Amino acid sequence: MTQSNGETRLQRSRVQQLRDGITERSQRARSTVQNITTNDVKGFFRRNAFVILTVAAVIVGTILGFGLRPYKMSYREVKYFSFPGELLMRMLQMLVLPLLVSSLITGMAALDSRASGKMGVRAVIYYTTTTIIAVFIGIVMVLIIHPGRGHKDEFTKQEKIEQVSPADAFLDLIRNMFPPNLVQACTQQFKTQYAKRVVTVKVLVNETLFSLSNGSQELKREEVIPVLGTVNGINALGLVVFSMSFGLIIGNMKEQGQPLRDFFDCLNEAIMRLVAIIMWYAPLGILFLIAGKIVEMDDLSEMGGQLGMYTITVIIGLLIHAVIVLPLLYFFVTRKNPCVFIAGLLQALVTALGTSSSSATLPITFKCLEENNHVDKRVTRFVLPVGATINMDGTALYEALAAIFIAQVNDMEMNFGQILTISITATAASIGAAGIPQAGLVTMVIVLTSVGLPTDDITLIIAVDWLLDRLRTTTNVLGDSIGAGIVEHLSRHELNSIDTEIGNSVVEENETKKSYQLISQESECENAKIPDNKDRVGLLLAGSAKQTPLARADLFIAERGSQRLTADRQPTSHPNNSPLIFSSFEVSQAKD
Incomplete structure (x- = not known):
């Protein structure tokens, strides 16, 4: 009885402490609100001007886009209307190439081979882990919600999808890692194309009533052969491999490589100053990008039925990964508040939503991480360019989910082996997906081919891909940024050691x-x-x-x-x- 009374007294004490704490915090908050002055409000808006303008641009662009839909603008009028957004995309894409090369070279040159190796291993483990989790979430969501119920007749196919062999796609990935011409890698990447040729085959013919002697007959048949070709676009994978290798070599050259290090440091700083200028134009460009896309999209009635359920399933999966999995992973590793970290990334996330390109968002992501979240530049210059090239959590989730959705639409039951194959190929295909708009549609052909699904059925989901592409790009950018924060936390010992060695070497040199x-x-x-x-x-x-x-x-x-x-x-x-x-x-x- 005495023990019970003691426990009750202790519980009352804890409840009272909790109440006192809540009361104290509420009084402090009330006092803070009452003491807010006009200067405080002006200071808040001045500090967060970029973020406020960007978020406002998304809201105004959405309202403007839906407001203009009843006017049934022509294709030419839509293009004219979206021109300010096109300018923003061009400006950001203009900076991607020099920023990608200079940031990777300076980042790798600032690290020794041991530190860069450990940092690289941590980054790869993070990329692999989050991608596998994303694929798992996508598969679980599509199997639980089952959006493919119904009849395939509800859909309308829009265009023909080019067939791609998984083996050729894998070889293209390896080819692009080692470009023979760096100048060409700045504008083109390798992609296997297919051509038809006529093959003549000689067939032996035995003696018959119509042929008095043995002989041969020529038969002609047509076959499709792979031909090495190119497509327009930056070969980001090849430039990443070259820049990382080049940066490591410069770092190991010590004094001899110092002029090159200074050059690329200066180039990187100049690019970031250009980014600071473009950021003032970004809200206007994002406004017209979003408004133009809403005006351009097809009839909203197509969002009903299976396609609507598919869209909801993808959005729920992306939200689970971006709002729950990634922040929890950041908290468990760093023991820091992920909300504060994500708040510093808000402008980069909104820019990704507007541009639907993780590569085009890269300059803004650099600025948010380094200036708002104070992540070490040596980490951002290494992790972000690599992540924008190979770490595509949102794309992996989308490809796995879409493949099983297409199987459901075709009334095909997927066994465990096929689902496992989809998981592996979706993970691998997301690595090869370039950071450009709608790259996931191209790489999804590989996933469908691996389990024998009809690749033409990709056209069934094109109507809503403009929206899902923006959401998965935002997820990709968030995954890259949180990866930079985690890698910096795990690599702080190596970074401090490098700082100490640099200080000692400066003294010794002098x-x-x-x-x-x-x-x-x-x-x-x-x-x-x-x-x-x-x-x-x-x-x-x-x-x-x-x-x-x-x-x-x-x-x-x-x-x-x-x-x-x-x-x-x-x-x-x-x-x-x-x-x-x-x-x-x-x-x-x-x-x-």
């Missing part, structure tokens, strides 16, 4: 090869600079210009980031107008 030179007149002591090492700032002199002439100052301190460099003057006398040469260095942790 001790053995080149001393600091501080060129300054005695009267300019307070404004002294280090002209031959522009990265070190915050020079402090031990003694003022009046009390300690420059030639007699014996201690100089320079700070760089979190490191402090202490330099002692050489024990030789110099005239006031001559350079001071320092030879003794010590690196320590800077104090805030």
